[in-house]
Amino acid sequence: MDLIKKKLRLLPEHPGVYMMKNAAGTIIYVGKAKILKNRVRSYFTGSHDQKTQKLVSEITDFEYILTASEVEALLLECNLIKKYNPHYNIMLRDDKSYPYILITSEKHPRIIVTRKMNKKEGKFYGPYPNATAARETARLLNRLFPFRKCNHIPAKPCLYFHLGQCLGPCTQEVSPEDYKEVLDKANMFLRGNQKSIITWLEGKMHDAASSLQFEAAREYRDLMTDLQKINEKQNITLNDFKNRDIIAYSTGSELISIQIFCFRLGNLITREGFIFPYYSEPEEAFISFLVQYYANSAALPDEICIPEISDTSVLDLYPLVVPKKGKTRELIRLAESNAKTVLEEKTKLENIKTEELNRTLGCLAEVLRISEANIIEAFDISGLSGTNVVGGMVQFAGGNPCRSNYRKYNIQHFENNNDDTAYLKHVIFRRYSRLISENAQLPDLILVDGGKGQVKAALSVLRELGRSIPVAGMVKDDRHETRNLIDSTGMELSLGSLPEVFRFIQRIQEEVHRFAITFHRQQRIKKMTSSELDGIPGIGPRRKRLLFRTFLSIERIKNASVEELKNAGLPVHAAQEIYDYFQKGNT
Secondary structure (H helix, E strand, C coil): CHHHHHHHHCCCCCCEEEEEECCCCCEEEEEEECCHHHHHHHCCCCCCCHHHHHHHHHCCEEEEEECCCHHHHHHHHHHHHHHHCCCCCCCCHHHCCCCEEEEECCCCCCEEEECCCCHHHEEEECCCCCHHHHHHHHHHHHHHCCCCCCCCCCCCCCHHHHCCCCCCCCCCCCCHHHHHHHHHHHHHHHCCCHHHHHHHHHHHHHHHHHCCCHHHHHHHHHHHHHHHHHCCCCCCECCCCCCEEEEEEEECCCEEEEEEEEEECCEEEEEEEEEEECCCCHHHHHHHHHHHHHHCCCCCCCEEECCCCCCCHHHHCCCEECCCCHHHHHHHHHHHHHHHHHHHHHHHHHHHHHHHHHHHHHHHHHHHCCCCCCEEEEEEEEEECCEEEEEEEEEEECCEECHHHCEEEECCCCCCCCCHHHHHHHHHHHHHHHHHHCCCCCCCEEEEECCHHHHHHHHHHHHHHCCCCCEEEEEECCCCCEEEEECCCCCEECCCCCHHHHHHHHHHHHHHHHHHHHHHHHHHHHHHHCCHHHHCCCCCHHHHHHHHHHHCCHHHHHCCCHHHHHHCCCCHHHHHHHHHHHHHHHC
16 A cells, blocks of 8 residues: 555646556556546545445556547547456446447448448548547538438438438439549548638538528537547547557666557557666667567567667668657657656655665664664574574665575584574574675674574674674564564564554565575475485486386385386486496395
């Protein structure tokens, strides 16, 4: 929930689509917003109905995609719902998609509204988020232009012919040239050439009003209103049916953010984002990413649209295109905007996290009365009844784990001193005697998993080594969960009033326990799977498995003849090696 609160403060005041995720990282809800900041924050404030409360209870993270308009957000929401099928979304009834207006390619063309696209059928315009407006537009276009209205040409003229709304191919021969002016006008209308079309419609509206044809004037006015609504610019869907990737990037002082919008058959179906450090020029890092990304791609899209670059050598490797204008250029800008927003969010989140960690480390140092706690090393011992005992050490620097500095320790069984404090002393001596001999940096604080006994054991080793490093113990309660800290004097320090410090100590304790017990399990499994066969040359894991599947036990393998070992699938030399090894051992 802390992550969500931080991200809510950074939400932009732009239209877009948001995707809610559960603890498994699965998208459970997709929604659109005119203003992302207001809409997403509303889920986590105020009261909600039962369904929304259930949704919010499962949200652990969210992502968002900026769009240029609310219309784009609506269309992208539809595409993402169909792609991810989120549990909490209400799917479009009958799995309908958004409608298009189609001017058919028939000899006598028609204007119809359809939800199915097949580019062989004619020219498609849309999609239209408002189905009612699409149908009304088609109806008004059919009134304005004399296209064929009938599905099948009738034997006699219909009412549309008598009203002058159809050229009447049922009564006379109409050539394709007769439709040219009508088609040009309709295509201009649907392509959104609003200035000339609206001027033309305004003239018709005024003429109708002057002639007291108020109903016709109202229709012209409504047509202009609908035209302005449904032709609101949108880039989320392209009508050329191409598979296309739109890629753009944004850079900070250390990181580069890359966004990929994946269009398939003209629809934006998904987005991929990458953020990583770069050590060269931004354009060089971007080109390097392109080559690596598509080198592993099973199938390239028809086009890969990228921003303008100075190094054109990469253009010969892949179907790269640098759009100069049009929708694809707008999409490049949109991808750049998303890349910039994602980068800014990550940078701000990292700054917030750093500030919080610095405050937490400062409070921890104050509680323990030490100068600083920037580098912390924590130890834990793991074993089962004194067998396969191992030690684990994890290091945190600046509040973050440094996994490259984690260390594992195998511990031999102590004959006369078989307890955790003895094992802990052994591990701490090995760790810091080596650091001292290498003149390496020592930690600001040592944490041990345990109470007074473990703290005392660690301090005794440090005195023996002639070093003074603060030590504290991470004590657990009856449920084996973090309770408090024990300082170097053996005093238990309550962290109840310092929740950030408590969570930090809990995190370290869980991490070192996980690391140590994982190593212990690995060693135990390794010992369980080892056998007398390990000492025989040429007998690796695969041949061991083969022998155990055939003979079922080590005793049967020992007593097998060379011929029986060969029949199990071993080569002659390996069978002879096994036979000789055990026979010599028996003599």
